[in-house]
Amino acid sequence: MYTGSYMLDGLQENISLKNYSTMRLGGVARYLVEVQDYHDIQRIVEWADSQSLPVVMIGQGSNIIWKDEGYPGVVIVNRVPGYELQDQGEQQFVIVGAGESWDEVVERTVASGLSGLECLSLIPGTVGATPVQNVGAYGKEVADCLVCVQAYDRVEKRMVVIPKSDCGFSYRNSRFKGDDHGRFFITSVTFSLTIRKPMPPFYASLQAYFGKHSISSSDITAQVVRDAVIAIRTEKLPDPKVVANAGSFFHNPIISTYQLDEIKEKYPGIVYWSVGDDEAKISAGWLLEQLGLKGYHEPNTGMAIWDKQALVFVNEKATSTAQLIAFRDAVMKEVKARFGIDLVQEPQLLP
Ligand SMILES: Cc1cc2nc3c(=O)[nH]c(=O)nc-3n(C[C@H](O)[C@H](O)[C@H](O)COP(=O)(O)OP(=O)(O)OC[C@H]3O[C@@H](n4cnc5c(N)ncnc54)[C@H](O)[C@@H]3O)c2cc1C
Structure with missing residues (x-):
C-alpha cells in the first residue's frame, strides 16, 4: 500500500523530457522518478492512481519521441538491475533486470561464450524495452531467444510472468507496444542462450563482412559475429550520445x-x-x-x-x-x- 513520504523519495517535478529521449525533443514531465525494484513501481503506481495521474515507463528513451505538450503524469525510468546465469549444460538461461543496458548484457553473454544475442549488439537502450518492439537486427530478433518476461501488471495489480507465446511478437512489435502499452511494467527478461557456435546462413551484410575479412565459417564464434556487427553499425549509424x-x-x-x-x-x-x-x-x-x-x-x-x-x-x-x-x-x-x-x-x- 501507498506509504506517503517514503514513496515520494526520488520523485522529481517539472522535468524536461529532452534528456529522456535520444531525439532530444519534447516538453516537461509533471513528475519523473527512477525505480530500482518492483516495490518502487508498485508504490508509485498506487500513488499515481490515488492522484488520477497517468503513468508511463521508459528505459533510455532511444525509441520514443515526446510531444511538445510534455507528459501530464508520472514518467517512471526503469533502472531495475540484475544479471543471473542458470547453467543447464548446452542451454543456459540468463535472467536480466529490465533497467540494465542492453549492449552491456550482450557483451557479457558473448564474453561468457554464449550465443544468441550477438546479432543484436550495439542496439541502444535497456533490456526491459527489447520485448516492447521485439528489437531486431541482422536477421535476428529478441523473440528468437526470449523465454518470458516478468512484469508488474497494472490491471491485475500484481507481478506476472508472461511466456513468449503470450507476448504477441511480430515484426518490430508486441502486445507491450500495441494494445497493452502501459499495462505491463517489465522488471526482468529471461533469455535462453547456447554454448554452441552460431551457424550459417548469416545475414547478407554479415556474410559480406566475413568474406571481406577472410573469416571462414569454422572461425565464426559469437564474439566474431558481435565484432562484425559493431564494425558495420559503427560505420553507418550515428551514436545517439553524440548525434540526436x-x-x-x-x-x-x-x-x-x-x-x-x-x-x-x-x-x-x-x-x-x-x-x-x-x-x-x-x-x-x-x-x-x-x-x-x-x-x-x-x-x-x-x-x-x-x-x-x-x-x-x-x-x-x-x-x-x-x-x-x-x-x-x-x-x-x-x-x-x-x-x-x-x-x-x-x-x-x-x-
Ligand atoms: C542509433 C540507434 C540504433 C537503433 N537500432 C535499432 C535496431 O537495430 N533494432 C531495433 O529494433 N531498434 C533499434 N533502435 C531503437 C531502440 O534502441 C530500441 O527500441 C530499444 O529497445 C529502446 O530501448 P529504451 O530503453 O531506450 O526504450 P525507450 O525508448 O525508453 O522506450 C521504448 C518503448 O518501450 C516502453 N518501455 C521501455 N521500458 C519498458 C519497461 N521496462 N516495461 C514496459 N515498457 C517499457 C516505453 O514505454 C516505450 O513504449 C535504435 C535506436 C537508435 C537511437
Whole structure:
C-alpha cells in the first residue's frame, strides 16, 4: 500500500523530457522518478492512481519521441538491475533486470561464450524495452531467444510472468507496444542462450563482412559475429550520445507482391525481401534514397537525414517536436506520391 513520504523519495517535478529521449525533443514531465525494484513501481503506481495521474515507463528513451505538450503524469525510468546465469549444460538461461543496458548484457553473454544475442549488439537502450518492439537486427530478433518476461501488471495489480507465446511478437512489435502499452511494467527478461557456435546462413551484410575479412565459417564464434556487427553499425549509424536521433525512423513497409511488381516495372533496382509467397518487405531506406533524401539538411525544421543511412532522422537544430513532425509528414507525403506506399513511424510518439 501507498506509504506517503517514503514513496515520494526520488520523485522529481517539472522535468524536461529532452534528456529522456535520444531525439532530444519534447516538453516537461509533471513528475519523473527512477525505480530500482518492483516495490518502487508498485508504490508509485498506487500513488499515481490515488492522484488520477497517468503513468508511463521508459528505459533510455532511444525509441520514443515526446510531444511538445510534455507528459501530464508520472514518467517512471526503469533502472531495475540484475544479471543471473542458470547453467543447464548446452542451454543456459540468463535472467536480466529490465533497467540494465542492453549492449552491456550482450557483451557479457558473448564474453561468457554464449550465443544468441550477438546479432543484436550495439542496439541502444535497456533490456526491459527489447520485448516492447521485439528489437531486431541482422536477421535476428529478441523473440528468437526470449523465454518470458516478468512484469508488474497494472490491471491485475500484481507481478506476472508472461511466456513468449503470450507476448504477441511480430515484426518490430508486441502486445507491450500495441494494445497493452502501459499495462505491463517489465522488471526482468529471461533469455535462453547456447554454448554452441552460431551457424550459417548469416545475414547478407554479415556474410559480406566475413568474406571481406577472410573469416571462414569454422572461425565464426559469437564474439566474431558481435565484432562484425559493431564494425558495420559503427560505420553507418550515428551514436545517439553524440548525434540526436532515434535509429530507424520508419519500419520497412510490407506490401503485396502485386504492388511490388508494379513498382519494379519503374524501379527494377528496388531493394526488398520476400515474405512468404504473397508479400515483400521493402527497404524504407532505399525509398528515401530514391528521393535524394540521404544526407539532406532541411533548413526550416532543423531536421536532417543521416548521410550514411537514409532511414535515420537526425535532430540537428530542431527545437520542437512539431518541427520533427512537419519534416516527417513531408517525407511521408513524398514517398506516398512517388511509390504509393504509406510509411509507418517506428519510434513511439508519447503520450
Ligand atoms: C542509433 C540507434 C540504433 C537503433 N537500432 C535499432 C535496431 O537495430 N533494432 C531495433 O529494433 N531498434 C533499434 N533502435 C531503437 C531502440 O534502441 C530500441 O527500441 C530499444 O529497445 C529502446 O530501448 P529504451 O530503453 O531506450 O526504450 P525507450 O525508448 O525508453 O522506450 C521504448 C518503448 O518501450 C516502453 N518501455 C521501455 N521500458 C519498458 C519497461 N521496462 N516495461 C514496459 N515498457 C517499457 C516505453 O514505454 C516505450 O513504449 C535504435 C535506436 C537508435 C537511437
